[in-house]
Amino acid sequence: xxxxxxxxxxxxxxxxxxxILKNEGHEVVSAFNGREALGKLKDFSPNLILLDLLMPIMxxxxxxxxxxxxxxxxxVKVLIFTNMENSPEVTxxxxxGAYRCIIKSWTAPHNLARVVTDALQxxxxxxxx
Amino acid sequence: xxxxxxPLAPVRLPLEQRAEAEALFTSIGExxxxxxxxxxxxxxxxxxxxxxxxxxxxxxxxxxxxxxxAVTADDIVVNLIDRPISKAxxxxxxxxxxxxxxxxxxxxxxxxxxxxxxxxxxxxLGAIEVFRDITLQEExxxxxxxxxxxxxxxxxxxxxxxxxxxxxxxxxYMGKLTTTQKQSLRTIIGAADRMNELVSxxxxxxxxxxxxxxITPKQLHxxxxxxxxxxxxxxxxxxxxxxxxxHCRDKSRAALKTDxxxxxxxxxxxxxxxxKYTPKGGxxxxxxxxxxxxxxxxxxxxxxxIPKYAQDQVFSKFFRAPNIVKRETTGTxxxxxxxxxxxxxxxxxxxxxxxxxxxxNFYFTIPxxxxxxxxxxxxxLVASQQPETRPEDYS
Numbered sequence: 045x046x047x048x049x050x051x052x053x054x055x056x057x058x059x060x061x062x063x064i065l066k067n068e069g070h071e072v073v074s075a076f077n078g079r080e081a082l083g084k085l086k087d088f089s090p091n092l093i094l095l096d097l098l099m100p101i102m103x104x105x106x107x108x109x110x111x112x113x114x115x116x117x118x119x120v121k122v123l124i125f126t127n128m129e130n131s132p133e134v135t136x137x138x139x140x141g142a143y144r145c146i147i148k149s150w151t152a153p154h155n156l157a158r159v160v161t162d163a164l165q166x167x168x169x170x171x172x173x
Numbered sequence: 174x175x176x177x178x179x180p181l182a183p184v185r186l187p188l189e190q191r192a193e194a195e196a197l198f199t200s201i202g203e204x205x206x207x208x209x210x211x212x213x214x215x216x217x218x219x220x221x222x223x224x225x226x227x228x229x230x231x232x233x234x235x236x237x238x239x240x241x242x243a244v245t246a247d248d249i250v251v252n253l254i255d256r257p258i259s260k261a262x263x264x265x266x267x268x269x270x271x272x273x274x275x276x277x278x279x280x281x282x283x284x285x286x287x288x289x290x291x292x293x294x295x296x297x298l299g300a301i302e303v304f305r306d307i308t309l310q311e312e313x314x315x316x317x318x319x320x321x322x323x324x325x326x327x328x329x330x331x332x333x334x335x336x337x338x339x340x341x342x343x344x345x346y347m348g349k350l351t352t353t354q355k356q357s358l359r360t361i362i363g364a365a366d367r368m369n370e371l372v373s374x375x376x377x378x379x380x381x382x383x384x385x386x387x388i389t390p391k392q393l394h395x396x397x398x399x400x401x402x403x404x405x406x407x408x409x410x411x412x413x414x415x416x417x418x419x420h421c422r423d424k425s426r427a428a429l430k431t432d433x434x435x436x437x438x439x440x441x442x443x444x445x446x447x448x449k450y451t452p453k454g455g456x457x458x459x460x461x462x463x464x465x466x467x468x469x470x471x472x473x474x475x476x477x478x479i480p481k482y483a484q485d486q487v488f489s490k491f492f493r494a495p496n497i498v499k500r501e502t503t504g505t506x507x508x509x510x511x512x513x514x515x516x517x518x519x520x521x522x523x524x525x526x527x528x529x530x531x532x533x534n535f536y537f538t539i540p541x542x543x544x545x546x547x548x549x550x551x552x553x554l555v556a557s558q559q560p561e562t563r564p565e566d567y568s
Binding site: 056145 | 323326329330332333334336337338340341344346362365369404405408409433434
């Protein structure tokens with residue numbers, strides 16, 4: 045089982061993702077914006093980050109820039125969970141090293157669990173395609 | 174370099190006509206510049222002086238293309254041959270375009286330009302260019318786009334919570350439910366899905382009809398975009414045990430310059446439609462075929478098809494095929510109307526072949542012609558009354 049960091053400002057959704065992933069046996073830590081996530085990363089080293097893009101204080105893109113995913117954290121997969129379908133922000137997130145982008149309003153819990161499992165099993169080299 | 178020409182020849186008009194033309198020119202509410210046949214400025218009205226930041230005395234007799242520098246959105250100086258005034262002289266027709274002019278103080282301002290040649294016996298004697306500063310309009314468009322994007326996000330966030338928690342209840346995360354309770358929750362999920370779809374489609378249609386859809390061409394590989402779309406739609410396809418596949422003939426030639434997001438939106442709509450209207454266990458295939466002047470994309474499904482008698486309405490607003498309405502009650506009938514608008518925005522063509530026995534094939538083309546950054550004109554989409562069926566284009 046893996047260590048997952050959820051970065052989502054909507055408390056209800058953050059809580060739901062946490063329940064679903066804990067139920068799958070993952071160790072889960074929650075943050076509600078990018079800055080809080082960077083703080084949590086000092087003591088928690090995740091295999092996967094579930095990241096929203098539009099958040100107060102620090103959004104997902106700024107978080108990705110500061111986290112420096114492709115260089116400093118090659119082994120960490122970042123799944124973008126957003127409702128900003130086909131937006132320039134999504135394209136930018138891929139450029140910053142995101143592994144996959146999921147539209148959250150379309151994603152059922154069993155799919156969330158499956159997407160997380162698939163991402164964790166995929167080789168790191170396949171990222172960002 | 175300015176052309177080597179004789180000094181300005183005076184315009185010979187009767188006094189009355191000259192006074193009338195002068196008054197008309199001066200009172201035009203937009204910037205207006207007239208030139209002689211060599212492109213030298215013969216008149217400039219007060220609005221043009223104010224937009225460009227020059228005094229009349231600084232411009233009269235100057236060679237217009239040199240004195241007033243035109244640039245693109247990317248700040249590249251527009252070649253003389255590509256200036257609207259040159260095109261008007263060369264074609265003998267009125268030309269309307271959006272470009273940027275550099276003011277005297279160096280500031281770049283977006284302008285909507287309309288230039289007409291003055292023709293006597295088919296010979297150009299000069300040109301009149303009318304232009305207006307569209308800075309405010311651009312700003313309003315940008316704010317509108319931002320609002321639409323934000324509204325899209327904000328409308329979907331509560332829907333995501335409704336859907337996720339309903340699913341969690343159905344899946345037993347909060348304890349066991351009765352069959353009736355589960356059925357009720359599935360109804361809630363279905364309604365949330367419909368709302369989601371509606372939000373997406375309406376926002377996109379608003380963008381395209383209001384002219385706030387920005388077209389930003391970038392070099393891309395059509396097959397790569399198709400691959401991304403299939404990856405993103407793999408979840409609903411797996412739910413129905415539908416096989417998704419992609420074929421590309423000659424990948425190296427599948428590269429062209431067009432708008433990534435719009436192309437992705439077109440493919441997402443066509444493929445999600447194909448998944449939705451194909452029975453369990455079927456297939457949905459994208460074939461990318463590079464051709465000399467364009468790239469042809471073919472989306473094939475083994476679905477229920479569109480009845481012949483309804484095919485002429487496929488791209489109309491709110492169209493839903495009668496055979497589909499019987500099977501699938503959800504859907505807005507806006508998806509293909511939107512797709513047609515998006516393909517038009519990219520200067521492509523779209524058509525289809527469909528058979529109730531074998532499924533549906535949508536074809537669209539993306540031209541290789543040079544595309545420039547622009548916004549679509551704010552006009553409602555005109556739905557095709559007759560589908561353009563061109564099976565011969567695809568072999």
